[in-house]
Amino acid sequence: MVDELDLKILELLQSDGRLSFTEVAKRLKVNESTIRKRVLNLQEKRVIKRFSAIIDSSKIGLNTVAIVGIDVEPSMLLKSAQKLCEIQEIKYVALSAGDHMIMTKIWAKDGKELSRLISERIGKVEGVKRTCPSIIIEEIKD
Secondary structure (H helix, E strand, O other), X not given: OOOHHHHHHHHXXXXXXXXXXXXXXXXXXXXXXXXXXXXXXXXXXXXXOOOOXXXXXXXXXXXXXXXXXXXXXXXXXXXXXXXXXXXXXXXXXXXXXXXXXXXXXXXXXXXHHHHHHHHHHHOOOOOEEEEEEEEOOOOOOO
8 A cells, every 4th residue: 555655756756757766855855765665665566657758749740649439349359459559659558438448549640640540550450340539639638
């Protein structure tokens, strides 16, 4: 379980994953060794899954971002989801109990590339029955 100090550490690291143990300790007014042990423990427990960079897709030429709901044959749900994870342009894959069985986030150069990706790659994944793309016009919070 996590305690209040762990939650404060997590909050700081979520806002800036590059903060040093020393800086986190300074901000929370605790020993650096305490922070180091806590962070390593949070990693071992998989509370912290990984540290990663949040990329502005438009700065690398990927100007179209879409959330795509995907419906599949129920018996193929897990297999189809795993195959979707192999497509590089798909940045996020989740199983859903909502309107669609699988939700994905896709980065593409433009609408034409997105259409091609949906029809030629996603649509051909075994089990996929329907795709419902929604193009993101502006991300407010990430």
